[in-house]
Amino acid sequence: MDLGSELTMAIENRAFLQVCRGEKPERTPVWIMRQAGRYLPEYREVRKRVSFEQLCRTPELCAQVTVQPIDRLGVDAAILFSDILVVFDALGVDVRFEPGPQVEHPVRSHADVARLRDGDPDVELVYVMDAVRACKRALADRVPLIGFCGAPFTILSYLVEGGSSRDFEHTKRLMYAEPVLFGRLLERITELLCKYLAGQVRAGVDAVQIFDSWAGALSPFDYRMHVLPHVRRLVSHVRSFGVPVILFARGNASLLELVAGVGADVIGVDWSIELAHAIVSVGDDKIVQGNLDPAILLGPPELIETRARALVRAGKCARGHVFNLGHGILPATDPAHARHLVEVVHDEGTYERDR
Amino acid sequence: MDLGSELTMAIENRAFLQVCRGEKPERTPVWIMRQAGRYLPEYREVRKRVSFEQLCRTPELCAQVTVQPIDRLGVDAAILFSDILVVFDALGVDVRFEPGPQVEHPVRSHADVARLRDGDPDVELVYVMDAVRACKRALADRVPLIGFCGAPFTILSYLVEGGSSRDFEHTKRLMYAEPVLFGRLLERITELLCKYLAGQVRAGVDAVQIFDSWAGALSPFDYRMHVLPHVRRLVSHVRSFGVPVILFARGNASLLELVAGVGADVIGVDWSIELAHAIVSVGDDKIVQGNLDPAILLGPPELIETRARALVRAGKCARGHVFNLGHGILPATDPAHARHLVEVVHDEGTYERDR
Numbered sequence A, B: 001m002d003l004g005s006e007l008t009m010a011i012e013n014r015a016f017l018q019v020c021r022g023e024k025p026e027r028t029p030v031w032i033m034r035q036a037g038r039y040l041p042e043y044r045e046v047r048k049r050v051s052f053e054q055l056c057r058t059p060e061l062c063a064q065v066t067v068q069p070i071d072r073l074g075v076d077a078a079i080l081f082s083d084i085l086v087v088f089d090a091l092g093v094d095v096r097f098e099p100g101p102q103v104e105h106p107v108r109s110h111a112d113v114a115r116l117r118d119g120d121p122d123v124e125l126v127y128v129m130d131a132v133r134a135c136k137r138a139l140a141d142r143v144p145l146i147g148f149c150g151a152p153f154t155i156l157s158y159l160v161e162g163g164s165s166r167d168f169e170h171t172k173r174l175m176y177a178e179p180v181l182f183g184r185l186l187e188r189i190t191e192l193l194c195k196y197l198a199g200q201v202r203a204g205v206d207a208v209q210i211f212d213s214w215a216g217a218l219s220p221f222d223y224r225m226h227v228l229p230h231v232r233r234l235v236s237h238v239r240s241f242g243v244p245v246i247l248f249a250r251g252n253a254s255l256l257e258l259v260a261g262v263g264a265d266v267i268g269v270d271w272s273i274e275l276a277h278a279i280v281s282v283g284d285d286k287i288v289q290g291n292l293d294p295a296i297l298l299g300p301p302e303l304i305e306t307r308a309r310a311l312v313r314a315g316k317c318a319r320g321h322v323f324n325l326g327h328g329i330l331p332a333t334d335p336a337h338a339r340h341l342v343e344v345v346h347d348e349g350t351y352e353r354d355r
Helices: A005-006 A017-020 A041-050 A052-056 A059-072 A085-091 A110-115 A128-140 A152-161 A168-175 A178-205 A220-239 A255-260 A275-282 A294-298 A301-315 A333-347 B003-007 B015-020 B041-049 B053-058 B060-073 B084-091 B110-115 B127-139 B152-161 B169-177 B180-204 B220-239 B251-261 B275-281 B294-298 B299-317 B335-348
Strands: A095-097 A102-103 A145-150 A209-211 A244-247 A267-270 A287-294 A320-325 B096-098 B101-103 B145-150 B207-212 B245-249 B266-268 B286-290 B320-326
Touching: A017 A209, A017 A320, A041 A052, A041 A059, A041 B003, A052 A095, A059 A128, A059 A333, A059 B101, A085 A145, A085 A152, A085 A178, A085 B286, A102 A152, A110 A178, A128 A145, A128 A178, A145 A152, A145 A178, A152 A168, A152 A178, A152 A220, A168 A178, A168 B294, A178 A209, A178 A220, A209 A220, A220 A244, A220 A255, A220 B152, A244 A255, A255 A267, A255 A275, A255 B251, A267 A320, A275 A287, A275 A301, A275 B041, A275 B145, A287 A294, A287 A301, A294 A333, A294 B015, A294 B169, A301 A333, B003 B299, B015 B207, B015 B320, B041 B053, B053 B060, B053 B096, B060 B127, B060 B335, B084 B145, B084 B152, B084 B180, B101 B152, B110 B180, B127 B145, B127 B180, B145 B152, B152 B169, B152 B180, B152 B207, B152 B220, B169 B180, B180 B207, B180 B220, B207 B220, B220 B245, B220 B251, B245 B251, B251 B266, B251 B275, B266 B320, B275 B286, B275 B299, B286 B299, B294 B299, B299 B320, B299 B335
Parallel strands: A145 A209, A209 A244, A244 A267, A267 A287, A287 A320, B145 B207, B207 B245, B245 B266, B266 B286, B286 B320
Antiparallel strands: A095 A102, B096 B101
16 A cells, blocks of 8 residues: 555655655755744744644644744745654543643553553544644645654653653663563554554655654663564554655664664664764665754854755765754744755755756 | 872772773772662661762761762772762852752853852862762772762853753853853863862872763764863873773763773763674773663663673673763662672673683
8 A cells, every 4th residue: 555655746845755765856855853843933823822732632723833834944844743642642641741741640560551542543633633634735735744653662651751751760660670561562552653653644644754752761782672673563564555754763873773774764863973974874875864953053154054064965975865953943943043054955955967 | 190009009909990000800890870879778868967968068978978889789999979060169159959950140151151260179179188088098998989070061061051951052052152162161160170180189089080971962073073172181181190080971872982082091881882882982992881771770680680791791892891880870779789780790700710
C-alpha cells in the first residue's frame, strides 16, 4: 500500500520530499523544529485565547498555527502542530502541562501497565486526524506536511517518570530490574504508535518524523538491547505505507550508528556533533537532517550566515541533506533571524546547475 | 615544583595513583563520583545537623563525610567533600542551594563582570584548604585524596544562567553575541581556578579532578573555539605541580577527542558511550576513567556484576583504567550495591600475575 507517493504528486515545493526519497532537489530544503511555536507573535496571539491542550485539540487552530511559519519564514515543509503526549488519550492516562508535562499516576508496576487502555487512535485521537486534514486544506499543496509521534522509549519515559527527568531513574530502574515488564510496555506503546501514524498517513501527511527526544538517556548498549527493536518495527511499519520516515534520536551522538541501521529514510542529527562527523558515522550513502545549534539564532546575523553556509556545504557530503536546527527553535528567537537563516540556506544550497 | 610525588610516597593503597601515572597497578582501582553523599545513611545523619552550605564550610565535618565511603565501600581513593560552586565566594557572588544552586544576580553584562571580586582563594576559600588538611589527617595515608574544581565553562554557565539550565540560553547568547566578553569572563574564572587548585595541592591533595559538568551544552566546534584553550591552561598549570589531573567533560561523547588532546593524565568518560569506543576515540595510549551508568546500581546484584566485569575487561584495552561510574551515584542507591560493585571490580581487575 503506497499511499504516500500518489497523494503528494500535486505538491508545488517538492525539494523536501525529493531529498527524503534520495533524489537531487533544486536546492537544499529547510524546515525548523518547533517552527510553529512561541517565538512567533502570531502564535502567541492564538495562545492568548486557548491553552496549549485546547490548541492541540482544535483542528482549525492547529492548521492556522501550522501554516504560520510557511508564510513568515519560507520553509520547505510544514509540520503538524501537536504534541507527542496526545497519545496518552488512547492509553487513558491524564497529563497536564504546567507548562512541562505532569502525569497524575505514573506507570511503574504490572498493575499500572494492566490498567492502560487500548484505545483506537482513529477514535480517541480523531482530533489529530482532523487537524491533519485541516492542515492539508490550509496548505493547499504549497509545501508537504510532516506528521509525527514520539518514539516508543520517549513516550515510555514520560509514562514512567510522570514528567521530565534528569536522570530517568524510574525508567532505568524498570529497565534494569524488570526488563520483561519494560519490554511489554514498550511493545504496547509501539503497537499504538503504529496505528497512530497509519492514521496520520491516511489523513494525508506526506512524511513522518519520529522524535526519540530522550534516547540520550541511554547508553548504546542499553539502547540497542532494550529499545532499538521497537523503533525498527515502528519505522518499517510506517515505511510500508510509502511515506518517508525521519528518525531523530536526540541527546547522545554515540547512538547515531545504531539509529542509522534502523532503516529510516532520513537520520535526524542533533547539534552535539559536527555534521561532517555524523555523516562519516552513519555513512555517506545516508540522508541526514540537521543540525545547527538553535542558540546560534540568538547571535548576530553574520554569525548565523557563516555557520549556516558552512553547514549547507558539509551537508553536501551526504547522499542528501534536509537543513534543520539540531533541536527545537528557542522561544527567545527573533523571527527575523529565523527567516534570515532560511534565506541563507536557500542561497547557499542552490545546486550548481541552477546558477 | 613537584609537590605531588614526594607527598604521596607514604600512601598505602597506591593503585589509583599508579594508574594515573601510567604504571601497572596490582588491581584496577575504583572510586565513585559522589561517593560521599546522600545515598549513605551516615552522610544523611550528618546532614540532619547542618545544611549543605554549612557542611562545605566545616572542615572537620567535610573530613568525616569524605572518609565515610572509604570504610563502607573499600574504594581506592577519597574525594574531598565540597562543591564546585564554593569558588563563588572568591568572586563575591552569592549562591543558595534550594536544593539546586540559585545565583541572586546572574552575570551577563560588562558591568556584571566588572563587579566580580578578585578574591584570593587561599583566604576566601581557606575552609576548603583546611578541609583538605583535615581529610589527609583523617585518611591517615590509607588511600590518596582527590581534590577538585569545576571547569571554567561549567563555572561560567552557573554564573551566567544563575542556576541549572536546560538550553543554556543566556550562556550561549553571551558566547555568540559577545564572544570577547565571554572570553574575558572565562579567563578570569580560569585564573581563579589555577590559584584554587594550587592551594588544594599545597594543602595536600594527591590528584585533582576537573569537572566540566556542562561541557555537553556545546558542540565540538564551539567547545574547541571558545572553551578548550582555557581548560588546557588550567590542566597544564596544575600538572606543573606534579599531581595527576583527571579531566571529566560530561554530556557529549563527541567532545572526547578534543578533551583527550588537552594533556590531562586521565580522561573521564561518562556513561553515554561504550568504553571500548571511547578508548578507540581517545587512543589506547591514554588512561581513562569510567563509566558504568549509575542507574545500573538500582538493578539486581547479578546485573551489576555482569556489567562491571565487562567494563573492567574493556578497560584493559586502554593504557590504564580507573573504574568509576559514568556520572554521580544516585541518592536512591543501596550502599550494599555500591559495595558489591567495588568488590566485583577488585575481583575482576586483579592482574594475572597476582592470581
